[in-house]
Amino acid sequence: MSVYLLNKILYLLDNDADFRKRIKEDPEGTVKSFPLTGDEIEALILGDVGTLYQMGVHTFFLNHLGRYEMFGVNRDNYLERIRSHMEYDPRFELGAMPLQYVPKES
Numbered sequence: 823m824s825v826y827l828l829n830k831i832l833y834l835l836d837n838d839a840d841f842r843k844r845i846k847e848d849p850e851g852t853v854k855s856f857p858l859t860g861d862e863i864e865a866l867i868l869g870d871v872g873t874l875y876q877m878g879v880h881t882f883f884l885n886h887l888g889r890y891e892m893f894g895v896n897r898d899n900y901l902e903r904i905r906s907h908m909e910y911d912p913r914f915e916l917g918a919m920p921l922q923y924v925p926k927e928s
Contacts (some may be wrong), residue, residue: 824858825878828866831856832883835890836846842919845892871900 831853845852853866865873865916870893874902884904887895895903 824856824862826861827856827858828874828877828879829883831866832879832886835892836883836886842890849893862925867893868894869903871895871903872905876907 835845841852850863852868853863858866861873862877864870865877869887871887874884875881881904887893887899888897888900902919
């Protein structure tokens with residue numbers, strides 16, 4: 823798994839206008855130029871935010887897909903897509919994402 827590369831692609835999407843243009847013009851070709859697994863390429867090209875999240879991609883970077891409306895992800899469907907791969911939490915219905923909590927090791 824290449825979580826670092828997935829995060830890097832999304833970082834470049836936000837910070838490199840030339841890269842963003844290349845992705846818009848040839849999304850599949852641009853993504854395939856990175857040494858990603860078939861599952862990673864598929865999840866990215868399909869805009870499968872939930873699967874990317876489960877793979878370990880940071881939500882800060884995933885949000886760039888909606889911001890630039892890449893791979894079918896937009897502001898209207900981002901939350902639905904990411905929540906579809908998370909455990910149910912009643913706070914979802916209130917419009918609040920649950921806080922991520924990582925217990926400290928003693």
